[in-house]
Amino acid sequence: MLAVKKQKSDYVSIKTILLLAVPAMIENILQVFIGVVDTYFVGRLGAEAIAGVGVTNLTMNVYIAFFLALGIGTTTVVSRYIGAEDNEKANHAVKQSLIMALLIGLLFGSINLIFSRRILLLLGAEYGIIEYALPYFLTVAVPSVFLCVNMVLSSALRGAGDTKTPMKVAIVSNIINAILDYILIFGVFSFSGFGILGAGLATTTSRLISVFLLIKKINSNGTKINILIFEQWRIDFEMLTSITKISIPAAVERLIMRSGQLIYGGMIIKIGTEAYAAHNIAGTIETFSYLPGMGFGVAAATLVGQSLGKKKENEAQRLGLMSYLLSTGFMIVVGAIFYIFAPFLASLFTKDESVINQVVQVLRIIALFQPFLCITLVITSALQGAGDTKFPMYSSLIGIWGIRVLGVYILCMKLGYGLVGVWIAYAMDITVRGVILMIRYIKGRWKNVSIS
Known part of the structure; x- marks a missing residue:
């Protein structure tokens, strides 16, 4: 029963x-x-x-x-x-x-x-x-x-x-x-x-x-x-303060990501024109893998917030994890498409064989790390829905600047791994960030965050 x-x-x-x-x-x-x-x-x-x-x-x-x-x-x-x-x-x-x-x-x-x-x-x-x-x-x-x-x-x-x-x-x-x-x-x-x-x-x-x-x-x-x-x-300054307290860390997180992208984007330009073209093509294709995570992130944020309003903390946690698992299923399918059809997808944007080969390598790296990318999208949204916007901000600072930007500099500028090095740094970033965010979510300290 x-x-x-x-x-x-x-x-x-x-x-x-x-x-x-x-x-x-x-x-x-x-x-x-x-x-x-x-x-x-x-x-x-x-x-x-x-x-x-x-x-x-x-x-x-x-x-x-x-x-x-x-x-x-x-x-x-x-x-x-x-x-x-x-x-x-x-x-x-x-x-x-x-x-x-x-x-x-x-x-x-x-x-x-x-x-x-x-x-x-x-x-x-x-x-x-x-x-x-x-x-x-x-x-x-x-x-x-x-x-x-x-x-x-x-x-x-x-x-x-x-x-x-x-x-x-x-x-x-x-x-x-x-x-x-x-x-x-x-x-x-x-x-x-x-x-x-x-x-x-x-x-x-x-x-x-x-x-x-x-x-x-x-x-x-x-x-x-x-x-x-x-x-x-x-x-109402009290209500404005409540909204601002949640919004400011989320804004800083976005700016951390934008500034990091500008810095390592400049490094990629130095690798060469073909590498930069391949990076932009791969990034454009990758955008489609974000869509399920962003959609389920909206669901997670809404349901976590509403469940906390009902004083049902365990239900909030369960719905956030369920949103993540459903989204992961969608994103694994997208990853499989990227891996199998990488040459075809790359050829839609360019006929240059050198660029196509680099795009294929990048798409297959992206395909393998979809579950971790999903965490950074859905679990971040779930935490934000609970009002815990500071922790995702700190994790982005560590991931983008401490791992991705530094990783691109070491792997590309110093060790000469080229564009593959850029996306290995990306994979390291989302893996570490994903693990940190999931640990935070499972521990459940976000359940006690006050919005007032």
């Missing part, structure tokens, strides 16, 4: 996790697809246009680190209050997150507007590229507040257990972005189009529409959170 009950409980848990994770996976795929569509259309304008978009995205990636961190704080706090069936506090937390999103977005937007040329120069853009990139930069980076609000609203819905709405909004956003890209870049009928400026307008318009759709959904009947715009809003 007990065995039957346990089987039924496991079945319900698996179903719950999949209902949260699959829409989140699809949403992540759609986010990647937006970038692919933009690159496709802008690429038809020429190399300067691609460079202009690329240098703008370097800036946006820094801002997105802060936006994502605020989203993590929002998911954590909202899921905890939803689990405790305190919808009023959950609504209040969303409002405070939105106030912070508006302040951060407007601050970054103002900096972009005032120092646009200096920022582009600092990123290494030549004067010719700056003149070409400026229209896109001003129409995407300056109104970045819409992206920040978009990410906070999506995070709030995920914290409430709704991953379908962000997915549906991402579908609409993709369609609108693609249509507007074509119309505003190249023009239709007698309208001649705006070139790269049109690409920026398309991106920002699709983000603005996404914000409108998310607010409409949140304020509709049947949702667990509600943020009526016409109600009186007030700043």
